[in-house]
Amino acid sequence: MGWRNLLAGGRRARPLGADGRPGCLPDADGAPGDTQAAIAELSQVVRANPDAVEIYLALGNLYRSRGEIERAVQIRQSLVVRPGLDKEMQARAWFELGRDFKRGGFLDRAQSAFEQARRLGGDGEAIVAELALLTADSGDHEQAARHYARLGNPVAEAHHLVRLAVERFADGQTGQGYKWLRKALKAYEGSLEAWGELMRQAMLEDKWREVGHHLARGLDGVRPDQRFVLLEGLLDAVKVRELGPDAAMRADRPFQYHPPRALTAVALPLLERHDDDLLLQFYAAWMVCGDDPEAARRWLERTLVLNPGFWPARLELLALDTQGQQLGESFRTQLDFFVQRARELKRFVCRRCGLKRERVFFLCPRCKSWHSIKYRTVLNE
DSSP: OOHHHHHTOOOOOOOBOTTSOBSOOTTSOSOHHHHHHHHHHHHHHHHHOTTOHHHHHHHHHHHHHTTOHHHHHHHHHHHHTOTTOOHHHHHHHHHHHHHHHHHHTOHHHHHHHHHHHHHHHOSOHHHHHHHHHHHHHHTOHHHHHHHHHHTTOHHHHHHHHHHHHHHHHHTTOHHHHHHHHHHHHHHOTTOHHHHHHHHHHHHHTTOHHHHHHHHHHHHHHSOGGGHHHHHHHHHHHHHHHHHOHHHHHHTOSTTSOOOOHHHHHHHHHHHHHTTTOHHHHHHHHHHHTTTOHHHHHHHHHHHHHHOTTOHHHHHHHHHHHHTTOOOOHHHHHHHHHHHHHHHTSOOEEETTTOOEESSOOSBOTTTOOBTOEEEOOSTTO
16 A cells, blocks of 8 residues: 555544533533433423523433434524524524434535534634534545645645646656645644655655755654654555565565665665664664665664664564574464464554554544644553
8 A cells, every 4th residue: 555545545534522522512411311301391391481591402402312313403494583682692503403314324514504603603613623524534635635624634734735636647647746746844844744645745756865855854853753654654665666566465464565665775875864863764774674684684784782772673684584594494484474474463553542453543533633643662552
């Protein structure tokens, strides 16, 4: 899976609280019996006081929490057409109607309702957050980028600008593709996705010096603890180009794919500049192991100077040490089995929620944190 496939991993909308942050719906807790009792009590109050808008809104929330979307929608729709309702209450009713539609799976109607809430109530954080989620899920990356810019989330903004660039490149609109990549880096200089796509485009045209140029700038521009993502993505993109996506997936293990010398020629001098970066030394060893096992050994030994407990390096040193050794057939079979299985361990983890994945991610599938990926340098992470 190359940079394009990594970028295409969409996100599903999740409920937002009143503050606009992802979380549980405030109306979704409580036992079913308690909810039913609350509905009955609120219904009596509404019948006694039909002008009680707040109670109508609360009643609609309870219906939504029980999955009775049609009833919830009816309540909101009765409010949005009520004469004399002030703009603030109209905006709230439209916002809740949007949440009802989203819960029911009517995403187009949900987006229209949120847009109406925004026209009446302005760019409130909760409203814009819902619109950002919906436009991202629908593939409207330009609008999603605008909404994330309003929310002050440059990481997500840049991500969707890069998605736009990928679409333009796929359509043969190269100039437009580079335009959106420039905008992405202007929004967020540390965009892993933007630097990765720049390298991928240069690699597709065999412009290896350009690949090196983008890699150098990317290594300086992204967060130091995320530099490894650039190397992982670059190796993946080259592998897909050379082997095709199916074969590339089968070779998706450290030290199992050996990149072309053109890549190592431009990458290794850059990695040598970052001799204090544990993971960059590891990826350098990976790049050279096919042509020069002894050079790979030296790179791996550097990582152990930086971190003696770095298990991936010890694993690969063990694999190198057994090459050429006179081992019993049974022992070698068992050793090779354990080395291969160890290489299959999920290498990446979300620093926020601890989710482990075998492939690079930009947005955590579980907690929806942007750029929270971490390499598992110790086994108990």
